[in-house]
Amino acid sequence: MRSLRQFSAVNVQRVIFNEGAEQDVVNDFYEFLYICSGAGKLRKDGQEVSFKNGDIFFINRRKEYYISADTEVELITIRFTEAGKRVLRSLTDQNSNVIVSVSKIKSSKNLKVRLQNEDLALAEKIVFLMLDMNQHPEKNENLFYFQLLSLIAIIERNLSFGEIKNEKNSGPQLIDKILKHIHKNLKDPKMLSLSYMAETFRMPLHQLPIYFKQEMGISIKGYIGRERLTATAYLLTHTADTISQICRSFGYADESHFYKRFKKEYGLSPSDYRLKAC
Template identity: 25%
Template sequence: MKKEDLYEPFSVSVQVLEKYPVDKHKHSFFELVYVLSGAGEQRINENKFTYQAGDMFLLTPGDSHCFDIQETTTFFFLRFNNIYLKSSGIVKDNVNRLEHALMNVNQVPGSILKNESDKPFVRMVIDAMIREQVNRDLCWDKITLQLVNTLISYVCRNIEKYQPAEIKDDKEEKLFDILQYIQSNIYSPKSIMAESISEKFNLSVSYIGRYFKKNHGKTMQEYVSNYRAKMIENRLIHSNMRMSEIVDEFGFVDESHLNKFFKKHTGRTPSEFRKN
């Protein structure tokens, strides 16, 4: 299967196609696809989704996909890689939100653009991006970067807002708050200890443990560990970070501590996981 690479932080393009030029293929980068006009079907991994004007899809590295075009289609493509994610043009909070969204994009079936009030603004941002690419007026590159960041923020909101909640009772707002807190503080081990979480929400350690288990189905420690392991997997797959950098970012004592934690959850060391 053909695999495509991207050697710049991001690229923007528009293509009018009657037939998709390549069969099912994979990328080493992220690809955001917006349908400006036309209709057909997209195959992502083993799933099929119909598409029409206004639909948007996000493909992650390693996804295999192709389009079956039924009506001549105008596609907008925004391709971006880890260089973009690490660039100074995007603030750290947005990087963390984006990482969380990318981890959960496959939980949002079909078009990821589901928030009705966002749809006209997304189209305006994309139209503005296309104009900047065509006209290349003064400061066009800086404006394009800001438009890319804006579009990515819309992507994050739609994925976060419409991903299935990992809880049994969607009325339990307190659990949403706890999950949000854990995700926001996953890089700070002390902040996600049971004692710190219970203090944050003004609940006893024993009560918050029972509450979390009852409403989520897993213990709080299981959720924290699983989420942390998934974030590390994301680093290993989508970045070239050294093990020492991952150790520092996630607050491990040393590389041995990281290896022990990761192997417990995946059956492989980080180095073995990255090789495969």
């Protein structure tokens, strides 16, 4: 079994596992594993998952894990000690705008994190930047922490929603509650703001849009916009309200913007749509 100690608070290294290699590992530091290339399996806490390029694992301090390489595997390991963890905690405590932590990443439900495309590209840049910075670790140690916080923030917003779905105000019914709220408040933009809905449904602000898209296959902003247009189209064909009245009733501050959105959705201007329905 491989076991290492680390003396610098933060350290970044490139590691190669040859095809067919197998290794049990336990280290005296916290560790992120970023898979650069190759495929294999990682086992931790009695769970075994396959991995490929772009996957990220978090390994807790003194936690044993087993890794096997189906092909040659190249990974980058970002390691930080207990002292490094205290620095991260201090930075988050000092800045009220920084709300990330490794607590959710430690969850057994998040054994592996698979990043979305845009976040994958961003995380890769951060990881390789940290690898370059490691050429002068003493000079760059303070910068490491800020890059590490950025990486943790990206990982957090890509986590599974296992924790959320176990809460009282959740489960299969949570998306139904969100949809009901949206349809009930289509005429009130403030009630449909992400901050208001996140607070209403007791969800972290950054997780609400990700959860909604996972459940509905469309962004929450796109869904709200589409449903508002559907409601305005109904009023155009079932009431005598003017287009300006309909715009105002749904909180559209710019009537020309409404015209553009409506025509893009239906291929007709609101007035032509109304005439065609007559």
